[in-house]
Amino acid sequence: QNNDSKILVAYYSYSGNTKAVAEQIQKGTDGDLFEIQPIKPYSKNYQEVVDQAKKEINDNYKPALKTKVKDIDKYDVIFVGSPCWWATIAPPIATFLSSYNLSGKTVIPFMTHEGSRMGHSENDIKALCPKSNVLKGLPIRGSQVKQAEEDVMKWLEKIEMLKK
Numbered sequence: 001q002n003n004d005s006k007i008l009v010a011y012y013s014y015s016g017n018t019k020a021v022a023e024q025i026q027k028g029t030d031g032d033l034f035e036i037q038p039i040k041p042y043s044k045n046y047q048e049v050v051d052q053a054k055k056e057i058n059d060n061y062k063p064a065l066k067t068k069v070k071d072i073d074k075y076d077v078i079f080v081g082s083p084c085w086w087a088t089i090a091p092p093i094a095t096f097l098s099s100y101n102l103s104g105k106t107v108i109p110f111m112t113h114e115g116s117r118m119g120h121s122e123n124d125i126k127a128l129c130p131k132s133n134v135l136k137g138l139p140i141r142g143s144q145v146k147q148a149e150e151d152v153m154k155w156l157e158k159i160e161m162l163k164k
């Protein structure tokens, strides 16, 4: 229940869509917003990032991140947002989930995509934090994030995470 929970909204966003949804979730939950950023940013060239992402995902590569969450232990609920990359989470999310002990916490995925919806990201997330309670995720089409707020708020209400 939102009123008793401490909420973190963590996300990685390459081109801004997932960031927009993260901000809507932050607004709806009053949680703390945290941007996951790799130390080495991905190329601005789309084809380059597509090729690099494919290789990194196939290799289970986990890029080093710029910053850490200060006190992860205080959070009960962690929203985790990623763009859909090759039908799964972007590699910085894999690093994020591997960097903390998230056992006993509720992990709530959300994803922006251009057709694959959540892909197989929920299973991949579960494998990275096996002792967390991973809920079903929210997929939002990347090109429609600006109109997504109502759907996001309805979803938050349904999963009892909308702030009172």
Ligand SMILES: Cc1cc2nc3c(=O)[nH]c(=O)nc-3n(C[C@H](O)[C@H](O)[C@H](O)COP(=O)(O)O)c2cc1C
Pocket: 012, 013, 014, 015, 016, 017, 018, 019, 049, 050, 051, 053, 054, 082, 083, 084, 085, 086, 087, 088, 112, 113, 114, 115, 116, 117, 141, 142, 143
């Ligand atoms: C490397 C890469 C791989 C992608 N792979 C997929 C995919 O498999 N399925 C899909 O629906 N969209 C795919 N997309 C589109 C993105 O998921 C979509 O544009 C998303 O909203 C981008 O979010 P962002 O602006 O937060 O980075 C891919 C985009 C990139 C850059």
